[in-house]
Amino acid sequence: MTEAGWNDVDRYLTDTLIGEGDSDVLEANSAAGLPAIDVSAPQGKFLSLIARSIRARRVLEIGTLGGYSTLWLARAVGPEGQVVTLEFEPRHAEVARKNLDGKGVGERVDIRVGAALETLPVLAQENGEPFDLVFIDADKVNNADYVRWALRLTRPGSVIIVDNIVRHGAIVDPAADDPSTRGSREVLELLAAEPRLDAIGLQTVGSKGWDGLAYAIVLD
Template identity: 75%
Template sequence: MTNADWADVDRYLVETLVGNGDSQTLSSNAAAGLPAIDVSPPQGKFLYLIAKSLRARRVLEIGTLGGYSTTWLARAVGKSGQVVTLEFEPKHAEVARINLDRAGVGERVEIRVGAALDSLPVLTAERPEPFDLVFIDADKTNNSNYVRAALELTRPGSVIIVDNVVRNGGIAHADSGDAAVRASREVIELIAAEPRLDGTVLQTVGGKGWDGFAYAVVLGDDD
């Protein structure tokens, strides 16, 4: 099997199961010069279904880009829900706002612009209602910092998802010189060692290649 085969499967899934209603968002991102690092449509639908399964009403996203995954999450929380999404690049945030408003979910989404490591302490100090789901898809070297921050903003039963942790299989190599690979191993080992979390990693293939995500549940005293 090759990347071309995986992409063919993705296309079939989009045509038969996922739908391609948000293709304009991806086109707008490309036209604005944003990097093509959005989640794939099947992955976006998967995030939506996870949020729906959790009956999530509050979602925190770290890494907005052009708002493609944000749109899926905003649909999942419903009209009474909220997504708070953190984006470092002002241009990306501007594109995302246009995309979210066009998709009809803009009123459910708060975009906070700036470095997430600056925004997260401010958010924590506000003592918001806990988030049901946290999706982390930003600069990979800070993934462990983002998970630690997420633990302060969630509750038992909340889910934390970290995207792009398999790195084309790089995480199997402890001696890797790739900073993103080292960061992925660090966050996986953090989840393994953190008594407040129980998690796993699922490998994925598709049009975007070979990667995977970490999935962790926040535990309570009775777990």
């Protein structure tokens, strides 16, 4: 099947199982000039179902963009839950705040602006309750460091998800040596070697092309 066919299937899945899918948020992100790298609607619903299945009440997201994936997670944690989301670009955070407030979940979301590797130590110093779910979807170069911080901020049974690990198959191409591909290989090798994690990677196709995610559980 061609990539056009993948798009058709994603549209069918969205129409059949989701409906409108908050496309207005994606339109607002586009109008604000944000890059079109949000998760797809089926991927957002998948994140939401994972959060609900583990009864997550505290979620950490690394990489907010315009808040589309944040919206799915904020709905999943419910009115008593919280999503802490880290965003490097102040403009992106501003757009995300407007989107989340407009959808009525703004009070559930704490947006921290700045480099995540500077924000994460602050979170650790706050000694808050452990996070039940961590979704990592930021610069790929630092993915391994993000997972290491996620381990410090979670508990046994927590879930860590790393997006965009397949890179259109580049992770198995010896000639592909760009920073994002190296970062994806590094994080997969970390997930394999870290005794506190049990993990798997999955390939995906759809409107976001050929990619995939890693899914890890923090062990006792």
